[in-house]
Amino acid sequence: MTSIHAQPVSFQIPPKMRAAQCTDYGTNVEQILSVPQEGTVDTPRLGIDKPPAAFKNEILIKVQAVALAPGDARVMSGKTREFQGPPQFPYTPGGDVCGIVVAVPEETKKGGQCKFSVGDRVAARFMNKPLGMLGEYALCNTDVCDVVPQNVSSEDAAALVSSAVVAVLIADRIREGDRVLIYGAGGGVGSHLCQMARLQGASYVAGVGRDSERLMEAPLYCDYAVDYTKTDPFSVKEWCDKPFDVIIDLAGGAWPALLQHRSSGHPSIVKSAKSKGRYLTITPDNPVFEIHKMRDFFKIFLFPSLGRAISSRIGLSRASMPKYSYVLALPETSEALTRTLALASENKLIACIDEQGPFPFTSDGVRRAFELQASYHTKGKVVITVSSDK
Structure with missing residues (x-):
């Protein structure tokens, strides 16, 4: 089993966590989407749930903010279930995230050490399917992940991680x-x-x-x-x-x-x-x-x-x-994200979050966020604040 960096003595990863749960396909979020009051979902783990080859490019983060995208509402609707549907119900939605690294594998697919360290604040977009991020903890793919500059908030970083990256790449044309x-x-x-x-x-x-x-x-x-x-x-x-x-x-x-x-x-x-x-x-x-x-x-x-x-x-x-x-094509590398976060750090690119948010990490807050996203009339990004812990 691949070894994991030891956690700080003062920090313990709980076996259960709070996470948004979607119980079925549909558009009535009142019926199918909620956030339990207590931790009832298994916390993701490195080196246990998957074979080594599958998690060497993953890190575990304590989630601070999640930004929604059209794909999140589309997955929940079931309109692309054969290609983007969750492996089972209930599932945790959300694909674009910012959070604090709490566990990293010491070995990577290319050999050597992971480029991130416990305590780093990172932003990452989803790979393949927009699932699994809207909880207290989440597994992120390091290929599409980067450290967030200190002067960029977690909500802004989550908002920038995919939509602003797309904007940066289109602007190259x-x-x-x-x-x-x-x-x-x-x-x-x-x-x-x-x-x-x-x-x-x-x-x-x-x-x-x-x-x-x-x-x-x-x-x-x-x-x-x-x-x-x-x-x-x-x-x-x-x-x-x-x-x-x-x-x-x-x-x-x-x-x-x-x-x-x-x-x-x-x-x-x-x-x-x-x-x-x-x-x-x-x-x-x-x-x-x-x-x-x-x-x-x-x-x-x-x-x-x-x-x-x-x-x-x-x-x-x-x-x-x-x-x-x-021209839609997001690269499976972090280069464009690095450029985007640098522009934000230099105040050349301002993250745009819908005026109704950020939404709280409650059943009501998450439902309102998904309803707004599904309306296709957002003013900027729809963002949910999961935790403000530093």
Whole structure:
């Protein structure tokens, strides 16, 4: 059995812990989701529950904060149960986390010592499935984990660990001087991408979301914003007169809208592929999707993206539509997370947490957090404070 670093004498890991428990698939969180008052869930353990090869890149943390994402609500709904479902019920939800390291294996898959030490405060995103983090203790994968700078709070770190990382990686595709439109700018990724676009050198950043005033305030600072429930963003005269270099669709549905406006003879708000216009997205047209078989995956993700990518690069569409790219891909390394946390430490990137949170680690608090996340109308990230222990 792989050896574990000894714990500080003053600290003991309890055999049972409090953890959010989901008892079934569904959307009625009042019925299926709760946080027991007392510790009733087995505390995760290193070197006991799994064979050595499976846990050499895992560490045990005492959880301080957890940030929710669309995947958390999707898993709970059961709409992707065959691919993202829990191994059994009840299960502990939550995938993005910040906490204090309390146990590490001395050996790693690559040999040598673990890069983290007991007492480090770390942030980590989930690997494979967003499960297991919303408890007092959790096992984290060290491949997608990094130490949190002292001047970044645990709630901020949890909010940054995946959505802001996605924003940082998308921003790498923005060129200096670009005019950028972010469709779905008010959510978790969008709130951070608005900031990153400016850092990347964009000359003009516009946002589309439900709260247009917020998009133009600190720290997002969009030059102009549109509430899509009141104004058709694809008919804004200023944008038609001076098209964008790139549209970044974080909400889904912008591509069909562009096609509709083109077929109606209206001027486009984005340059064509021939004029170096780009369209980047991380979501299918409908972000609330259901997948039970591989053919569902192909129908929702692969076939539309492949067809659009090809047609926008060749033929007549190249002269009227931007170059289409589906860009969702989180690396299984911590490099992008390291960059993101460094930007936050330097106050160049501000973590955006929904004004209703952070939510408390109670049944009511966790239920309200999941209801907000499932609404797809968050203003930044949905965060739950699990513990404030230092």
